[in-house]
Amino acid sequence: xxxxxxxxxxxxxxxxxxxxxxxxxxxxxxxxxxxxxxxxxxxxxxxxxxxxxxxxxxxxxxxxxxxxxxxxxxxxxxxxxxxxxxxxxxxxxxxxxxxxxxxxxxxxxxxxxxxxxxxxxxxxxxxxxxxxxxxxxxxxxxxxxxxxxxxxxxxxxxxxxxxxxxxxxxxxxxxxxxxxxxxxxxxxxxxxxxxxxxxxxxxxxxxxxxxxxxxxxxxxxxxxxxxxxxxxxxxxxxxxxxxxxxxxxxxxxxxxxxxxxxxxxxxxxxxxxxxxxxxxxxxxxxxxxxx
Amino acid sequence: xxxxxxxxxxxxxxxxxxxxxxxxxxxxxxxxxxxxxxxxxxxxxxxxxxxxxxxxxxxxxxxxxxxxxxxxxxxxxxxxxxxxxxxxxxxxxxxxxxxxxxxxxxxxxxxxxxxxxxxxxxxx
Numbered sequence: 001x002x003x004x005x006x007x008x009x010x011x012x013x014x015x016x017x018x019x020x021x022x023x024x025x026x027x028x029x030x031x032x033x034x035x036x037x038x039x040x041x042x043x044x045x046x047x048x049x050x051x052x053x054x055x056x057x058x059x060x061x062x063x064x065x066x067x068x069x070x071x072x073x074x075x076x077x078x079x080x081x082x083x084x085x086x087x088x089x090x091x092x093x094x095x096x097x098x099x100x101x102x103x104x105x106x107x108x109x110x111x112x113x114x115x116x117x118x119x120x121x122x123x124x125x126x127x128x129x130x131x132x133x134x135x136x137x138x139x140x141x142x143x144x145x146x147x148x149x150x151x152x153x154x155x156x157x158x159x160x161x162x163x164x165x166x167x168x169x170x171x172x173x174x175x176x177x178x179x180x181x182x183x184x185x186x187x188x189x190x191x192x193x194x195x196x197x198x199x200x201x202x203x204x205x206x207x208x209x210x211x212x213x214x215x216x217x218x219x220x221x222x223x224x225x226x227x228x229x230x231x232x233x234x235x236x237x238x239x240x241x242x243x244x245x246x247x248x249x250x251x252x253x254x255x256x257x258x259x260x261x262x263x264x265x266x267x268x269x270x271x272x273x274x275x276x277x278x279x280x281x282x283x284x285x286x287x288x289x290x291x
Numbered sequence: 292x293x294x295x296x297x298x299x300x301x302x303x304x305x306x307x308x309x310x311x312x313x314x315x316x317x318x319x320x321x322x323x324x325x326x327x328x329x330x331x332x333x334x335x336x337x338x339x340x341x342x343x344x345x346x347x348x349x350x351x352x353x354x355x356x357x358x359x360x361x362x363x364x365x366x367x368x369x370x371x372x373x374x375x376x377x378x379x380x381x382x383x384x385x386x387x388x389x390x391x392x393x394x395x396x397x398x399x400x401x402x403x404x405x406x407x408x409x410x411x412x413x414x415x
Contacts, residue, residue, distance in 0.1 A: 014384060029404075060371040064323045065316050085326055085378025157371055159298075159308040196410070200370040201361060203303030204388040205399060207407025232297045237410055240304050277403040279385045 002100070002178050002185035005049060007251040007267070008040070009219070009286040010133055012056060012192045014125040015279035017089055020132050036273030036285055037133045043270065043287060044134050044146070049186040051097045051148045053104075053174065055250045056126035056192045057156045059084070062118075068158055069116035071170065073108075074123075074151035075101040082122035090140040091128050097148035100181055104150070107177035113170050118153075127151055130192045133285075156193065156244050161231065167246045168227035171253020172260065179259075191251030193244025195274075196237075197281035206239040207282050213274060215245060216284060220269055223252040241281075256290045265291035302413025307369040315367020318355070321345045322372040331379045360391050 019030040061082040063069065076096045081088040105117050131145055132138070138145065152174075155161055162170075171189075178187050195212040198204050215238075218226040227249050234243045256264025267288035275283045298306040305311065312319075321342065324330045334341040342352045354362035355376065363373055370387070377387040389399030402408060 018383075060319070060323065060369070060375070061326070065312060065319050065372075068312075083326055085331075085375045157307065157369060158312050159306050196407075198304065198408075199384065199388045200364055200391060201303045201305055202392050203301075203408065203412055204392050205402055205408040206410055206412065207403075208410035209406070211410065235298050235301055235304070235306065239410075240301075240306060276406055279383070280388045280403060280407075282407070 002181040002183060002187055004175060004178055004187050004189055004254055004256070004290060006047065006188050006287060006289040007255055008130075008134065008188060008190040009248045009251060009284065010130050010190070010192055011194055011278065011281060011283045011285070012126045012129040013278040013281045013283065014084070014129065017125050017129040017132055018086075020137055021090055033275055033278050033283055034133075036275055036283065039271050040134055040285065040287060041136050048146045049188040051100055051150060051185055051187045053150045053152060053178070053187060053189045054127055054130065054192070055152045055154060055190060055247045056130070057244060057247065058153045059124055059126060060157065061124040062121040062153070068155055069153070070155045070162055071113065072116040072118045072121075072153040073101055073105050074118050074121060074153075075105060076119050076121070079121060079123045079151060081128060082124040084124055089125065089128055091132065092138050092140055092143050092145055094123055094127065094131075094145060094149050094151070097150055100178075100185065100187070101150045103181050104174060104177040107180060108170070108173045111173040111176065113173055121151070123151055126192060130190055152250070154247050154250070156247065159231075161243055162246065163231065164227040164229055164246045164249050167249040168223060168253040171250040172258060174250065175254035175259055178254070189251045189254045191248035193247045194238070194242060195245060195282040195284040196239050196242045198239030199241050199280055201240075203239070205280060207276050208237050208239070208242075209274075209276065209282070211237045212282050212284055216272060216274065216286060219248055219252055220267075220286070220288065223249065223258060227253075252288075255288060267291060305364045311367050312369070313367070315351075315369065317345050317347045318351045318363065318366065318368050319372035321347060321355075322368070322375040325375040325379050334379060358390070360387060
């Protein structure tokens, strides 16, 4: 059977991708961001899974206002890199895992979560920046990401977005789905976005270190408690775009210690990083490994 | 029963909810059209002519022409869509965000380097 070996959490700030793509990663401003991922790159290289289930949000690239799916799972064999208006990022295309993705879609829908199944979409910085941070720069033509990726897009752009509780329960359902796949795959689940930031209005630039660090602590130790926090608390304390953090609860919900059947031990925290700023945003990063 | 919108009193913040989305549909879809290089070129060649192809309100068109992102957001725009205008203009996301705060580009950048805006802003 497939298993979830670890979960990874990280911000997905577009400027991080731009810094990498434009060769600015050694500038002091950016070096402080990338330093927080040195351990992570080595760890991923040594513990490359078969599949990464990558929870992120699309930023008006694959999905316009014509169709706004709350949860969308990518079941395609491959995904092109979106042109977000600056031209596509120069990174390799993303290879999917249609068999596992179709299995998860079937399982999770029968567990009462209404997923939109997507067989064709481009992926934006929400998905590619975490890959770049964890894998390092990759040549767009001769390079490749180290494993298959299943994109899982969450609407956090148009309110109401899914609640923390629903995201956490969805994570549990995804965990059950992975564990019921009849092949010995090593799967990681990544939750991305956040941390505190606001990109709009006179309050743009908001950062809340206290909120962010409390979120990191509680995500590790009391995820069910964090899942009960309502949207408005994120909006008031972490900025209008800080709501992206609910996506981290999907990844956390898939870990063994919160599974309802055969509950495992608490995960080991292998790595934590927090830094302000990357462009308009606080950068947070965690790696949790199932015991 | 009325909808619960507890975010309406958050200072300096417009939450892009289903109602704002309804108001801004054509404005945001105009922005999406700028993801294609040929459309960016046509828009830059004559912004007014390009905007007139869209069933937007005159106020929305004026907001775009003036690059007044606060006005665009009040009229239903969403920052991720409006960012396509910034991309067309060669602006970074930080320049766009900063333009809504009344601060100079340098002052906004320095605020971020120094830890960002105090989360109590507008409430104390």
